[in-house]
Amino acid sequence: MSSDVPSPNIDAARIDTVRIEDEMEQSYIDYAMSVIAGRALPDVRDGLKPVHRRILYAMHEMGVSSRSAHRKSSSVVGETMGDYHPHGDSAIYDTLVRMSQDFSMRYPLVDGQGNFGSVDGDPAAAMRYTEARMSPISEELLTDIEKETVDFTANYDDRLEEPEVLPAAIPNLLVNGSSGIAVGMSTNVPPHNLREVIDATIHLIDDPECSIPDLMEHVKGPDFPTGANIVGREAIHSAYTTGRGRLRVRAEFEREQADKRERIVITELPFQQNKSRLVERIAENVNEGKIEGISDLRDESDRDGIRIAIDLKRGANADVVENQLLEHHLERTFGVINLALVDGQPQVLDLKETLEHYVEHRKDVVRRRSEYDLGEAEDRAHILEGRLKALDNVDSVVELIRGAEDRNGAKEALSDEFDFSEAQAEHIVRMQLGSLTSLERNEIDEEYDALVEEIERLETILANESELLGVIKEELREIREEYGDDRRTSIIEGGDTVLHEDLIPEEDSLILVTEDDYVKRMPVSAFDPQGRGGKGIIGANLKEGDRVSKVFRANTHDYLLCFTNHGKAYQIRGFDVPEMSRTARGKSAVNILDLDPDEELTAVVNTDDFDDEEFLTMVTENGYVKRTEASAFERVRSSGLIAASLEEGDRLVDVTVTDGSADLLIATRNGMAIRFPESEARAMGRTARGVNGIKLQGGDSVVGLVTADESRSLLTITENGYGKRTPFSEYRTQSRYGKGLIDIKTGNRNGPVAAVESVSEDDDLVVMSDDAQIMRIHAADVSRVGRNTKGVIVMRLAGDDRVASVDVIPEVL
Template identity: 45%
Template sequence: MKTAYIDYSMSVIVGRALPDVRDGFKPVHRRVLFGMNELGNTHNKPYKKSARIVGDVMGKYHPHGDASVYDTMVRMAQPWSLRYMLIDGQGNFGSIDGDSPAAMRYTEVRLQKIAEAMLEDLDKDTVDFTLNFDDTLEEPVVLPTRIPNLLANGASGIAVGMATNIMPHNLTELVEGLAAMIDDRNITIDELIKHVKAPDFPTGGIIYGFEGVKLGFETGRGRVVVRGKIMSETSKTGKEKLIIYELPYQVNKAVLHQKIAQLVNDKVIEGISDVRDESDREGMRLVIDLKREAIPNVIINQLYKYSELQTSYGINNVVLVKGRPKVLNLKELLEEFLEFRHEVVIRRTKYQLREAEKKAHILQGYLIALDHLDEVIALIRNSTTPEVAREGLMTNFELSEIQSKAILELRLQRLTGMERDKIRDEYDEIMKFIGHLKDILADEGLRMQIIKDELEDVKKRFGDERKTEIQYLAAEMRIEDIIAEEDVVITISHLGYIKRTSAYDFRQQKRGGRGAIGGKTRDEDFIEHLFVASTHHTMLFFTEKGRLFWMKVYEIPEGEKSGKGRAIQNLITLPSDDKIRAIIDIKDLGDTEFINNHYIVLCTRNGIIKKTLLEEFSRPRQNGVNAITINEGDQLLEAKLTNGNSEIMMAIKSGRAIRFPEATVRDTGRGAIGVRGIEVDNDKDEVVGMICVDKEDKTRTVLVVSEKGYGKRTDIDDYRITNRGGKGVKTISVTDKTGPLIAILDVTEHNDLMITCKSGITIRMAVGDIREAGRATQGVRLIRMDDSDEIAAVARLDKEEEIVAAIEGEEGIITETETETNDTNTATEEAVEPEPEA
């Protein structure tokens, strides 16, 4: 029994369950593809019945049940099973819901182009052949594949005493990794990971966390957690619903549907009113209707926790290397493939050289015969039999038997002048080719370049974009090594949609222009926050109810300049009755010196001000923290980062502003209420903004903007310092023409200004174009607007150079800049008598 079981287990390990490291196939896959190729069942020929292929493969090469062969074929034709399908199927091949395929008598198949690339050069002695089960035919031991199939499509199998589970990867990334390895044979796994980033599944999804993947790359054993992709939609009636549109690898959609319904019935997940499958030919769409009080982000996290929407896979790279099972890491797997390709190129070149030399030998015989044409013809005419003629040719002209035979079989038309020239040209050409083949065999660098060129061709023909996203955990912050550091424009709309866009998508215009479309929004929505930050920074989000949330800039979804963005509730656990009011950009929350010497200053609509050490806000929590206690009827308005040596200015809607030293506000803990900053008539007035300016900074001026598009810059010293909590002094003359005050900013001449209207129009202008004016003046027109339009947000861009030069005729521009002589656009300063200071 012991001997018999060991024999059986070795048979299963070597001949059934484990893939070969060279072509990535188990015997059944290899035999199906070889059998189809032998039948001429290629991509450019008609489909053949699956039953015919199954019978042929079973009868010639694979003496097992027909189900094992057909199931293998079916899987190679399913787009949700293989990252790169190898068989082109016609008919019912099952579904992601677990439906069975039609019987093999109904379905038809043929090879995909990519599978033919795996069989290329099979007839050029590139691989060894072995006898089939009954010693009547030969089959290849391995396929001479140009595709790194083992990692591209992955493999899984259970042998005796061991199992394998290799994840699929992106072919483009694998080719780039192999090219990098050819250039540097001592490349490290960390350097390889820059090319082969992570597994890439046919069903897409999100890889959640990178540590397990990295461990798998380094050791051959690891764990990858995959989440389905889910987004939220709002119906016309205002109801929220979640849409699952991509699943983790090998998750059955119908089973997941049932599982979610069961979780709702068992009250494990509350807040879901209905679950239905709306998938069609266009794609997957599993719809989850939410109850009105449900928070989408909470439901999403519960789905990940309790259902197969989050699934983990064990990476276990057990493969056959020279017939023995081994566990290999990423570098070793790629090295084995390169070594195999190198062997294939050598064997192919030797075969081509043998064939070329045979042909050259015959052509050489032709040339000798052509040089002595009359004697050859006379000898043949005078010979009684072909054997006598052959002997005569060999004796008289020192030809070999092969050459003599070829001359005797030569057609008469080859003796014409043109044909004789062709033979000479063909001989010269083949001698050049022989020289090239000998160069290849003599130079390893040349062979490696051939492998690299063939891989580039594979990438060009079959490479594609990644399907699976990679989401790094907070603890894996070395993601900064992978994420390019660049400036991005972040926009948040009034209804809470957020996105980041490259800063280079916005052009600069002159003051008074009409602007460009900065974001498409719904009729009742408009862009409220707009600012520039680096992708490596951390954003602090303060809500109107005084809560604080954290997010890395690169975690904010990227969107088109004209796109709406993603609902912020999907990104942070924000209640539906709260909204983001202020955002602060912090370079590094781990810098202890910085966080212990800087403060966050908060102000509310009712004129309350509060100062807290940044260190209190330096420990991110998933569900946020309380940043300030807000009184009833009040809202948080602004949050600013200071160094403790600033002067604070607060402005109110009616056109007044106050200036006082930051030192007059003592710092308090996170839960404190704060103190009065400016006196506000709560019935008809409110604070519109706050700025904090360093005492030593003499380059900054105060910019104020009114609702109807008027604004001006004023020297900060025009505002005298008063006690905190006073009424302040006049900062702009508020009239019906200007509309109430809407924003106060501190700016320098090197800044740019981004003004966004409620209609979605955005204009960018240089602050230097806005001239300084007195404290009590009306200012100049900054932007021309329709009568029904109003300014929604004003943002300062901290750039010392233009991000984008103005481009004439750029798409999205509504009207070119008006000339300065246009009355509606001319900078008008209307002197207003200053009111007595409060």
């Protein structure tokens, strides 16, 4: 083999064998950290992301200060992109625009000229049309940057250097806030009032052992640029003590009297709310009938501020309209996530930690600045000492210089004769004759004395931390006096405000749902208990071909989880369902829940009935059972959540709350029932299908699920109106996925099982038929008999009517 041909073994030695999983994991981690540290999260020291920092530094290098003329935005963007931030001009310009908007930043860092967008969501003009320069307060972020106060690093192409962080004479992270989404984490720091934050910083410097409540005596809460109100102080306390919190931000509005009618006028909006879109949504709700009592809606905003006028109809209840607006439009949630980079690592910080990191940064900046100034002062004092010595020996110095052959010879002669240093000798040979006058001598003496004092001051600062902290405090006070202003956002107590729900009486209701998705709410008190075997009374005027599919009890103020045959879960409040008379048809459920055309409610769970340590246990028509932690349903989107994945042809039929230690009992349409320990159905995620619960035979299907409680009985009601109560003790515990035992005899008299419930002696039952006959009876009136019996007549049905649904009214009602 030729010697110049590489050996295959040599080529193989250059190849590393790695697992693709390991390489993908490491590459993704590298990418994630790049996004976290290099783009999305602010540094706790100056409160800036890299793009903000680079824009300000580029403007500083360009000389575009608050005292210079405005410069075309395209020029600023071009310099930033070309020298420091190679991520595209649109990202840089969008950031520049936001830094100039007084409705986006509490203290804008850019002074813009031209169209920089509006609170209506209008975009800024193209960068070739707008101009910008630094605002005065942004220059405070760069003060002393030329004095080696911060570290610099190479830019992206190693051609220039850029600062790793700005000196930041203001605590900018809290003052202007920050928001961003990284990989697997996000930050959302609200803006604050400059005076309050500086007062808290000074308090922390004076008392490093102070508590967060002590600091909150100064920082009352976030201070948004658009004003408005923060409702309640608990969320603020949580945000400051844990770094996380959910603030309720409410618009500022007032009432006016206009032509014998009342008018609601909105003058301040929650932070980051689009004014134009808000007006559109209110108008849409008025047209749809969701908000009643409004006759006219106008946006009267101008340069002086926001003004949205809402005229009310004659006789309209202003309290109701006001609180409907609050519930749907005039309140927003601001989720605080005080996440920032500390030494390059993301950390969630409380209020005190945030200020502590800032103070440490300022200590480092002032120390490095003092060291730089000290070095400069010592160098200048050294030169002045040489000049003074030269003036004391002026004749000899002049004669010596005149006798030298050249400048280098003069410097050597001066150093030899008068012991000048090289720097002093260089300065003396370059002196002009005019500087040898007596007046010049006096000026040098004064400058030298001032330098000696400055050197002593700087040495004291560097030797004594209390002096250094005193400098920081004094500079903060100067900034507070220069830029401080009054708070814009008010903090109001939540208990002082009447909400829309408070205007609705709290009462227990029956909610009726039909197969064609009509729904309505009726007071339970409208139905008096009857004796067993009655016909009931009409509960709805159904349209032709429609049938009742479900009836359930709920309080008007309850939060309800509604489960559908498609395995989805929705959340509503009891009062979201319109209250109607017994003979009314109801309202289309499409106006309340975002249901598909063939989707219907099959189970309802009151969220007040469970806590995070409990489970929602579900059963499907084909006999699958699954348990999911209740906490998985804490946040339900308006479009619903998947509660269970179903195989084709299957449907979710029942859901109940369990604690993990009970026995479950599944009942079928043909009268079979199986009881097994809940632990045999392991807890699963929301989207799981579940496991087999009962082995169905002969086309049988599941109708319901209950938990076995020996102090109660199993109520079984058939479609033909017969029923019975049976002690749970008669249903022995078996293994999951068995055939079960006979619960009730079905046949021509009884018909298939319609529903099962767990009841006590003192409960009431509400039985609903397909044709909307409703009957309320005492559970004790239904005979308590053994398993494998026919039961007794519970409700007499006319014609081909059938029992559709049963619900329990607990004894406490």
